[in-house]
């Protein structure tokens with residue numbers, strides 16, 4: 091068998107190896123896993139953010155609750171003074187009245203702030219509950235898909251190993267320098283070897299010069315397409 095015949099066969103097997111790899115990369119299970127992984131990462135970040143927000147709001151709530159209690163205590167102590175008959179002058183009583191109005195206004199303000207904060211916390215709580223439900227659903231789906239993908243991967247890997255071994259068996263009979271050329275070309279082009287069809291390069295469809303075609307027919311040297319640089323393969327050439 092001529093070198094180019096073997097190389098052509100080698101390329102076909104090499105394409106099969108690539109196909110196995112592409113099948114693995116494009117597997118819908120694999121795509122789904124990548125999607126779910128990104129989703130879970132995003133949701134986790136959001137979850138942490140919301141939890142931090144709730145913590146911050148709870149700290150503020152505690153502070154306001156404390157302020158509210160202080161105001162209530164102040165009013166209680168004023169009332170105690172009245173009951174204990176400690177208020178002796180009208181002026182004192184008027185002063186107490188003014189103070190009480192001030193504290194009452196503060197109490198109303200604090201009460202309003204507490205209501206607003208509680209409502210905000212409740213909204214975040216609902217969001218968090220929703221998020222946690224979706225998160226655990228996605229997590230469950232991830233592990234289910236992972237099991238299926240692992241099974242699929244095993245098949246891909248088995249097929250790929252078989253294709254590689256077939257390819258490498260053929261590769262043993264190819265001259266090292268030619269195989270090296272092939273590998274370099276393949277890095278640049280999707281295929282390194284092009285079949286000559288109707289006097290054209292099967293890779294780029296360029297019409298080949300008559301002199302080049304003649305030389306390919308006559309000689310045993312490898313020839314390259316002047317346009318795309320692929321190694322040219324003439325099928326059925328008699329050696």
Ligand SMILES: [Zn+2]
Nearest residue numbers: 291294315318
């Ligand atoms: Zn070409």
